[in-house]
Amino acid sequence: MSGREQAACCGRIETCERCGVRGLAVCRVLSPEELRELSRSMRTIELEPGEPLFHEGDPAHSVFTLTGGHLRLSRLLADGRRQVTGFLLPGDFLGLAFRDTYVATAEALDAAVLCTFPRTAFEDFLARHPRFEHELLARARSELAAAQEQMLVLGRKTARERLATFLVQLARRHGTGGRAVLHLPMGRADIADYLGLTVETVSRTFSAFRREGLVRLEGRSTVHIPSLPRLAAEAALE
Amino acid sequence: MSGREQAACCGRIETCERCGVRGLAVCRVLSPEELRELSRSMRTIELEPGEPLFHEGDPAHSVFTLTGGHLRLSRLLADGRRQVTGFLLPGDFLGLAFRDTYVATAEALDAAVLCTFPRTAFEDFLARHPRFEHELLARARSELAAAQEQMLVLGRKTARERLATFLVQLARRHGTGGRAVLHLPMGRADIADYLGLTVETVSRTFSAFRREGLVRLEGRSTVHIPSLPRLAAEAALE
DNA sequence: CACGCGCATTGACATGGCTCAAGAAATCCC
DNA sequence: GGGATTTCTTGAGCCATGTCAATGCGCGTG
Numbered sequence: 001m002s003g004r005e006q007a008a009c010c011g012r013i014e015t016c017e018r019c020g021v022r023g024l025a026v027c028r029v030l031s032p033e034e035l036r037e038l039s040r041s042m043r044t045i046e047l048e049p050g051e052p053l054f055h056e057g058d059p060a061h062s063v064f065t066l067t068g069g070h071l072r073l074s075r076l077l078a079d080g081r082r083q084v085t086g087f088l089l090p091g092d093f094l095g096l097a098f099r100d101t102y103v104a105t106a107e108a109l110d111a112a113v114l115c116t117f118p119r120t121a122f123e124d125f126l127a128r129h130p131r132f133e134h135e136l137l138a139r140a141r142s143e144l145a146a147a148q149e150q151m152l153v154l155g156r157k158t159a160r161e162r163l164a165t166f167l168v169q170l171a172r173r174h175g176t177g178g179r180a181v182l183h184l185p186m187g188r189a190d191i192a193d194y195l196g197l198t199v200e201t202v203s204r205t206f207s208a209f210r211r212e213g214l215v216r217l218e219g220r221s222t223v224h225i226p227s228l229p230r231l232a233a234e235a236a237l238e
Numbered sequence: 239m240s241g242r243e244q245a246a247c248c249g250r251i252e253t254c255e256r257c258g259v260r261g262l263a264v265c266r267v268l269s270p271e272e273l274r275e276l277s278r279s280m281r282t283i284e285l286e287p288g289e290p291l292f293h294e295g296d297p298a299h300s301v302f303t304l305t306g307g308h309l310r311l312s313r314l315l316a317d318g319r320r321q322v323t324g325f326l327l328p329g330d331f332l333g334l335a336f337r338d339t340y341v342a343t344a345e346a347l348d349a350a351v352l353c354t355f356p357r358t359a360f361e362d363f364l365a366r367h368p369r370f371e372h373e374l375l376a377r378a379r380s381e382l383a384a385a386q387e388q389m390l391v392l393g394r395k396t397a398r399e400r401l402a403t404f405l406v407q408l409a410r411r412h413g414t415g416g417r418a419v420l421h422l423p424m425g426r427a428d429i430a431d432y433l434g435l436t437v438e439t440v441s442r443t444f445s446a447f448r449r450e451g452l453v454r455l456e457g458r459s460t461v462h463i464p465s466l467p468r469l470a471a472e473a474a475l476e
Numbered sequence: 477c478a479c480g481c482g483c484a485t486t487g488a489c490a491t492g493g494c495t496c497a498a499g500a501a502a503t504c505c506c
Numbered sequence: 507g508g509g510a511t512t513t514c515t516t517g518a519g520c521c522a523t524g525t526c527a528a529t530g531c532g533c534g535t536g
Contacts, residue, residue, distance in 0.1 A: 426484060
């Protein structure tokens, strides 16, 4: 594991209580005392853009909560083909989908900040706080449902439908209304590897959406969606 | 919900204790007393081949353990495109990947037998038995890892690699050694919809494998695999 | 045991998305 | 702020897999 580690010395508890993702992250179900107990084993990590947090196959010694920035999860085949299995936003928990070793590689898309917990301490805490385990199970359920959704995207949707689905999902995750302005922290290659397409197809499809007025592109990574319903109609959302 | 329900009257507890999947299913972590408590709200259902257990979008009132036969989970797009998100074998638990409504349709592939629990009673039991919740979380983790694996298959593998991966996975799930004889409870269309292919491509790929001696087909649904490692080499398993 | 139906296989052709290649536009960095 | 670098876009041609259509075969049924 890499990244600039920081012992969360004196300011530890204040860090959690003032935490920007306090209402989003798994720890939202904890009381102040429980939070204090859990945070005793917590450290903070900062990653630079592109920096890996861990690699597929590494022994899974830690679990994480992303408090700032964005992460990319991916799996690699021997010949270099890559599948991005997910993007993490602030508040997301990282530590459900692995066994003894990490099953995917996690890398920072931009400057990212994480809380990290030794797995042993975390599981120990889990065993003593069933309500916390319940919260994790709820997240796992939600991720499973999302994973099935993604299977539908990858198995049965066209390139247009895949990109439209992706943009609509992102917009919804950001909690925006009928119109939306999205910032994409990931590049075209990441989107392609997430959607099972090539960079060229993603780019062409973006251009097609632009020509049709479904999106307006500003720079590389800002997407205006004038009508979310109209884009959703392209997404074949059942 | 359909299916022939049977109140598990007098023989209820013996049913669980003698259960063929006792060592496989989630209830393996329960003590005899806990088992008795849980089984109080249990009913048994039998399904005929092709019969649905529930449909995508139905309110999720129950959770299940499959004790005999096989199930297919699938999601449908408005125009009829279908993605099979999984096949269930005896011992599998059904009730992790949904929220208030079922996110997939579950149908019997052959004559299937299930234990069914009202969701409220089940969650109530869960709240009082953290060890049981822990077991469910472990299953959820495992399913999440499997779902990511399937994303890699659907997003990045060729038709040959997909079919080879599927057969190797099935063989491993059956716990067979270097050679294997598989019975496929699902048809070619189910396999196609699971792998994001068409029936024709699945059939052609089976035939190619047969010509190359990777498999021997006996009838429609029996597959001999003379060398699992050789088939695994075709599967691009990282 | 033969019939007929549904599922599987095979063939011929079409096409969506991939590959390879060039040029344009951001972004980085000094 | 300008040149280098990386990323993105666009174009042309191709190929793996899809589509459409015909035939074959296993299995349940009478």
